[in-house]
Amino acid sequence: MPDFPSILCLEKYREYDAKIVKKVSEIIIDSPPQNSFYVAKFFNYAYQETTIQIILDLFLDEWELLANLYLLAIGEHFDYNGTLLIELVKRHNSFWKQITQKLHGNMHRTSYEHKVFENIWEMDDYKELIQIAYDNMLGDYFGFMVEHEGAAIFANSQETSGFIKKRKKEWIKEYIGKNIGNSNNLRMIFDVIATFFVSDKIEFLKELMNYTKDIEIFKSIPLFASSSSWSGSEVPLIEKKIDFLSNLITSLKGTDFIEHRAYLKERKNSYESYKQDILIKEYLENGDIA
Numbered sequence: 188m189p190d191f192p193s194i195l196c197l198e199k200y201r202e203y204d205a206k207i208v209k210k211v212s213e214i215i216i217d218s219p220p221q222n223s224f225y226v227a228k229f230f231n232y233a234y235q236e237t238t239i240q241i242i243l244d245l246f247l248d249e250w251e252l253l254a255n256l257y258l259l260a261i262g263e264h265f266d267y268n269g270t271l272l273i274e275l276v277k278r279h280n281s282f283w284k285q286i287t288q289k290l291h292g293n294m295h296r297t298s299y300e301h302k303v304f305e306n307i308w309e310m311d312d313y314k315e316l317i318q319i320a321y322d323n324m325l326g327d328y329f330g331f332m333v334e335h336e337g338a339a340i341f342a343n344s345q346e347t348s349g350f351i352k353k354r355k356k357e358w359i360k361e362y363i364g365k366n367i368g369n370s371n372n373l374r375m376i377f378d379v380i381a382t383f384f385v386s387d388k389i390e391f392l393k394e395l396m397n398y399t400k401d402i403e404i405f406k407s408i409p410l411f412a413s414s415s416s417w418s419g420s421e422v423p424l425i426e427k428k429i430d431f432l433s434n435l436i437t438s439l440k441g442t443d444f445i446e447h448r449a450y451l452k453e454r455k456n457s458y459e460s461y462k463q464d465i466l467i468k469e470y471l472e473n474g475d476i477a
Contacts, residue, residue, distance in 0.1 A: 194241075216256065262293075273306050290339070291324045304339050392408070433455065
């Protein structure tokens with residue numbers, strides 16, 4: 188049960204021992220057990236700007252030690268809103284790779300993930316940073332999007348600005364163009380679109396078809412989210428899918444899309460048939476006849 192001092196205590200001892208920050212940090216990193224609670228306590232729950240600035244000054248020449256300490260403490264809500272994390276990424280964007288690798292498969296270790304990503308989208312080098320996060324958290328997950336990771340990167344909230352929303356859409360469109368020859372990557376990004384950009388799906392599908400009209404590529408693209416939930420009847424959810432397919436069929440005009448429309452009509456007919464099956468099933472269940 189180790190008991191570490193507050194990180195702020197180191198400031199007063201630095202004039203007596205220039206290596207005090209390094210010494211104490213190494214003791215904490217090597218101290219068994221490496222319990223995140225104790226490391227977070229050492230950070231003094233850094234949420235005030237003055238505290239964060241003191242920490243950054245203390246570790247000015249020892250940022251790798253600070254990065255290691257942060258990775259140990261993550262999950263204990265010591266860095267409210269992720270302010271310290273963002274400052275670290277601004278100074279050493281290699282730290283972003285470590286953080287996103289840590290978050291992969293371990294979402295909700297912090298309470299500020301969405302806020303952190305919103306800040307990342309506002310940074311000048313957001314394209315590179317989002318690509319790193321995408322590769323580490325989504326890009327190699329057996330071809331299926333994991334929703335918590337996808338939501339951290341791409342989901343919009345009521346507070347999400349129009350500026351960030353625009354950047355997200357532009358990034359996705361660029362990603363489609365860069366990965367037009369990679370069917371796995373296209374499936375992943377369109378799963379993201381189907382989950383978090385429902386109202387923009389037709390716009391993104393048209394972007395895809397600006398690069399290729401290959402029917403096989405089109406068929407491989409998920410048009411709906413890989414997971415869904417509903418309360419009560421499933422019928423309204425099915426009807427939304429039918430309406431979307433109808434709108435998409437109408438929007439694809441010309442001889443270049445004859446095969447696409449035929450494929451979509453098959454999908455639509457399948458959902459209409461499924462809707463009838465569900466109506467009968469729900470009628471029997473509600474009447475306790477089944």
